[in-house]
Amino acid sequence: MEFLFDLTANGLLVGLMYSLVALGFVLIYKATSVINFAQGDLLMFAGYAAAVMTGGHGMPLWAMVLVLCAGMVVLGFVLERGILRPMVGQPVVSVIMVTIGLSFVLQGLVTIIWGASTRELALPVRFEPYIVGPVYISPINLVAAVIAILFLIGFGVFFTRSRLGVAMRAVADDQQASMVVGIKVPRVFALSWAIAGLAAAAGGIIWGNQIGVDTFLALVGLKVFPVVILGGLDSIGGAIIGGLLMGVIESLAAGYLDPLVGGGTKDFIPYVLMILVLFIRPYGFFGHETIERV
Amino acid sequence: MLRLNNVEVVYDRTILVLRGVSLDVPTGRIVALLGSNGAGKSTTLKTISGILAPERGEVTAGTVELDGVRIDHREPADIVKHGVAQVMEGRRTFQLLTTEENLIAGAHTRRDKARIEQDKDLVYEYFPRLAERRGVKGGYLSGGEQQMLAIGRGLMSSPRILLLDEPSLGLAPMLVEEIFEIVQRLNRDQGMTVLLVEQNAAMALTIAQHGYIMENGRIVLDEDAEVLRNNEDIKEFYLGLSEAGGRRSYRDVKHYRRRKRWLS
Numbered sequence: 001m002e003f004l005f006d007l008t009a010n011g012l013l014v015g016l017m018y019s020l021v022a023l024g025f026v027l028i029y030k031a032t033s034v035i036n037f038a039q040g041d042l043l044m045f046a047g048y049a050a051a052v053m054t055g056g057h058g059m060p061l062w063a064m065v066l067v068l069c070a071g072m073v074v075l076g077f078v079l080e081r082g083i084l085r086p087m088v089g090q091p092v093v094s095v096i097m098v099t100i101g102l103s104f105v106l107q108g109l110v111t112i113i114w115g116a117s118t119r120e121l122a123l124p125v126r127f128e129p130y131i132v133g134p135v136y137i138s139p140i141n142l143v144a145a146v147i148a149i150l151f152l153i154g155f156g157v158f159f160t161r162s163r164l165g166v167a168m169r170a171v172a173d174d175q176q177a178s179m180v181v182g183i184k185v186p187r188v189f190a191l192s193w194a195i196a197g198l199a200a201a202a203g204g205i206i207w208g209n210q211i212g213v214d215t216f217l218a219l220v221g222l223k224v225f226p227v228v229i230l231g232g233l234d235s236i237g238g239a240i241i242g243g244l245l246m247g248v249i250e251s252l253a254a255g256y257l258d259p260l261v262g263g264g265t266k267d268f269i270p271y272v273l274m275i276l277v278l279f280i281r282p283y284g285f286f287g288h289e290t291i292e293r294v
Numbered sequence: 295m296l297r298l299n300n301v302e303v304v305y306d307r308t309i310l311v312l313r314g315v316s317l318d319v320p321t322g323r324i325v326a327l328l329g330s331n332g333a334g335k336s337t338t339l340k341t342i343s344g345i346l347a348p349e350r351g352e353v354t355a356g357t358v359e360l361d362g363v364r365i366d367h368r369e370p371a372d373i374v375k376h377g378v379a380q381v382m383e384g385r386r387t388f389q390l391l392t393t394e395e396n397l398i399a400g401a402h403t404r405r406d407k408a409r410i411e412q413d414k415d416l417v418y419e420y421f422p423r424l425a426e427r428r429g430v431k432g433g434y435l436s437g438g439e440q441q442m443l444a445i446g447r448g449l450m451s452s453p454r455i456l457l458l459d460e461p462s463l464g465l466a467p468m469l470v471e472e473i474f475e476i477v478q479r480l481n482r483d484q485g486m487t488v489l490l491v492e493q494n495a496a497m498a499l500t501i502a503q504h505g506y507i508m509e510n511g512r513i514v515l516d517e518d519a520e521v522l523r524n525n526e527d528i529k530e531f532y533l534g535l536s537e538a539g540g541r542r543s544y545r546d547v548k549h550y551r552r553r554k555r556w557l558s
Contacts, residue, residue, distance in 0.1 A: 160395075163402065170388045170399040177386040179345050182374030182403035182451055 002134030007255040008248055013141040015247020016148040017206055021220055022227040022239040023155060024199030030172040030234045031192035034084060034095050038103040040221010042197060044213075046072050046204025048110045051119040051213040061124065069201045076197025080190045088189075107215050116215060121208035144206035151202050152240055155195070159236065168192060172234070226274035232284030241286065246270055295321040295487050296342070296378075296455055301356035301366075303334075303341055305349065311337050313511040314356065319455065324481050324488040326498040326519065328532060329508035335491040336383055338508070339457045342489075343380045344370045360455070375403045377454035383463060383491075385440045387447065389433030393424055396432050396443055400450030410450070417446040420476055438469040445476070455487040456480070462494045470494065474501050495532035499523050507532075 025039045046068060053064040083102060087095045125143050129136040159165040171178045171188045179185055207220050223246070231242025254266040277284065296319040303312040312334050319325045329335050340346050342358055344365070358366040365373050388396050397417060401410045418425035421442040427435060435443060441461055448456055458477065462470040478501045480486040492498035499505055505522045507515035515522070522528050 163398065166391065166395050166398050167402050169391055169395075170402075173388040173390050174386055176345060176348055177382060177388065178399070179348075179370040180343055180374070180380050180382055180386075181400050181447060182371040183399065184369070184371045 003255060004252075005133075006135045007251045009135045009137065010141065011248035011251030012244055013137070013145040013247070014251065015244035016145045016152075016240075017203070017210075017243070018223060018227050018246050019240040019243025020148040020151055020199060021203040021207070022224045022231070022243050023152065023236065024196035024203070025221075025224050025228055026231075026234065026236055026239045027155075027192050027199070028196050029228075030236070031168055032084070032189045033092075034099065035092075035233075036196070037096065037099040038106060038221075039196065039200065039224060040218040041103040041106040042072070042075070042200035043203040043207060043220055044215060044218040045075075045106050045110055046197075046201045047121060047208030047213040047217045048114050048119070048204075050201075050205050050208055051121040052114055054121065055119060065205070068205070069198055072197035072201035072204075073194045074197075076193035076195070076200075077190050079197075080193035084189070084193070085186065103218070103221075107218060111215060118212045118214040121205065121213050123205075123209050140209060144210065147202055147206055151199065155236070164191070223270060226270040226277075229274045229284055230277050232286040235284065235286040238284055238286030242284070246273075249273060295319055295361055296489065297359045298338070298342070299357045299359070301338075301341060301358060302354045303337055303346065303351055304354045305346075305351045307350075307352070311351070311511050312341065315508070315511070315513055316356075317506050317513060317516070319487060319489050320504075321454075321487055322481070322485050323504060324477070324490060324502045326495075326502035326505040327489060327491045327508060328493075328495045328498060328505060330531075331493075333508040334511040335508055336459055337511075339380055339382075339459050339489070339491055341366070342373075342457060343378060344368055344373045371403060374451050374453075377452075378457065379448035379451045379453035379455070380457040381444045381448045381459060381461065383459040385437075385444045387432035387435070387440045387443045390431060392429050392431055393435070393443055394428045396447050397450050400447035401452075403451055409452070413450055413452060417449055420449075420480070421446055438465055438473070441465060441469075441473055442476075445473070449480075453486075455489065457489045457491075459491045460493060461490075462492060462497060470497060477501060495528070 025036055028034055028036045050064060050068050053059045087098055125140045129138045167183045168188050171185055175185055208217060227242040227246045230245060231238025250266040253269040257265040298315055298317050300314045300316055301312055302314055305311055315338055327335050341353060353366050357364055360376055365376055397414050404410055423439055424442055424446055461473050474497055481488055490498055499519045499522055502519045505519050506513050
């Protein structure tokens with residue numbers, strides 16, 4: 001029972017980190033209907049940039065965070081303008097291929113610029129775990145979770161309280177009707193990529209710190225697929241809950257199944273779950289509530 | 295106030311939908327634009343709002359002027375800022391946004407927070423039913439409420455002219471009357487200029503002062519509403535009345551119609 005608590009608590013913390021990555025993905029899909037296969041690579045790019053800035057050049061942490069966030073926002077803008085904008089109105093498959101292409105270009109780019117060896121992304125957080133009853137919590141997980149929560153709350157407030165956030169949701173709802181009320185739809189597209197860039201920056205720092213920075217960091221992006229399928233491709237709340245669920249399931253699988261089969265279950269259980277969910281609710285548990293009047 | 299001069303619109307670079315439409319909406323008036331399905335009424339409104347691009351339409355000739363300023367070939371957001379609000383056919387409220395958020399989205403082009411709040415209160419005053427349902431998602435409103443919300447959302451941009459595309463579509467006669475009354479009140483109290491596209495000609499001609507009849511992408515009649523109401527052809531085709539006052543076979547009408555067109 002104590003083991004279960006421990007696994008669940010740590011699973012939830014990791015899950016929040018998944019939610020953060022999924023958020024960037026859902027945002028782009030919701031506003032622009034583009035399935036962005038490069039979200040993980042954006043995150044990896046951010047991780048590399050963060051590791052390089054804090055590593056050799058010895059930039060202070062706050063400066064690195066500032067530069068990274070600003071840089072990723074700009075990168076998001078540039079990608080939308082340069083690559084996605086010309087694809088508006090093209091078939092879905094073409095747009096998906098473009099994001100897949102982008103993913104490989106980013107992988108190649110970081111290897112060319114910064115090399116393929118694994119880098120460390122250190123954060124000034126103590127190593128010894130906090131012990132709360134039966135639960136061991138590593139401080140870094142806690143920090144990551146707090147960052148994730150802050151981001152998620154920030155986005156939540158932005159989408160419900162601000163004029164621009166409401167406009168973004170309106171565009172996701174009905175593009176032509178948004179144009180008629182005077183919302184600049186292309187600008188909203190660019191903005192959603194910029195925010196996805198910001199989410200990638202946060203994800204890159206916390207995931208880079210957890211598993212080290214190399215091109216494998218991009219695989220975190222693939223984990224997002226079961227998360228968003230579980231939660232629903234176009235639901236921000238779903239992304240959060242999906243991420244939490246995924247974290248817990250992974251953690252439980254690693255704790256209970258690994259000893260039986262010799263390890264590795266946490267890497268594929270999420271995908272098994274994804275396939276099961278697709279059987280039952282193809283649009284996810286919280287996906288697009290198509291409101292239909294009867 | 296609003297003037298279209300010989301506007302031609304082509305869809306997909308091949309289909310000529312508007313063949314030189316000219317019309318004039320004077321300030322403070324309600325002008326009705328009538329016609330059967332596919333005549334080009336909605337296209338005319340979309341042309342004015344500059345939202346043909348998503349449907350691969352393009353203005354190939356003519357001009358759209360608002361108070362003497364050309365507004366064709368401008369960004370839709372720019373046109374809204376100039377004071378043109380359109381309430382699209384089929385209501386098109388934001389389904390996942392609450393009533394209140396729909397109105398906020400409607401005021402997107404404006405920055406004057408205090409005035410926006412005032413206008414929101416004004417909308418709630420005109421449509422008390424929306425005030426009751428301000429926290430409810432647009433998709434859960436009834437058809438009539440959604441139409442009210444769509445008009446309210448249009449008003450939130452503080453327009454000088456309101457383009458209404460079939461506000462009566464799919465609504466019960468009582469609701470249609472209610473909505474038309476509100477349009478009339480807006481015109482009378484706020485001096486709102488209205489361009490009204492309708493299939494329900496009888497209703498539209500009772501509140502409009504002037505009417506245009508469209509057919510095949512052209513304006514074929516341009517008269518005072520009063521004159522149109524008494525025009526025998528209009529009675530026949532749009533108001534469902536015949537000269538004798540009695541019923542007539544559909545076949546006769548069709549025959550008559552084929553023989554006599556206004557233009558061509």
